[in-house]
Amino acid sequence: MVKHCIVGRVLSENNVSNEAFRVTMSQIWRLEGCVCFKELGDQCFLIELQNMANKDKILSGRPWFFDRSLLTLLEVDEAVSINALHFGFKAFWVQLHNLPLATMTEEVGEQFAASIGHV
DSSP: GGEEEEEEOOOOOOOOOHHHHHHHHHHHHSSSSSSSEEEEEEEEEEEEEEEHHHHHHHTOOOOETTTTTTEEEOOOOTTTTTTGOOOOOOOOOOOOOOOOGGGHHHHEEEEEEHHOOOO
16 A cells, blocks of 8 residues: 555645645545545645555656645655655746847756745
8 A cells, every 4th residue: 555655745844734635636636436634743644545546646847735735745665764755856947038039048947046046
């Protein structure tokens, strides 16, 4: 069953209600079959999914937010303790709109990326 599990952590200073998280994310994700949410503490939740399609749907839809806070998600590795999971980096798409054509270069893109953090 580990193959169908995800650990999620809400990056918020506010306490997160397990019930509110379960209800909200279940509605947003619209998953098929049974989903079990287990609170792990420190704003972390173990999400057990009935099938791999649900897991793929959640992971491919990132980034997710809960109560205006980033929800970081990691696949469970049965060889790694949940306490050892690191939630420091997350993938994001960043789009720039209405740029002059002359600035649409790889060099400008790299400069912008460097200005927002590790890419």
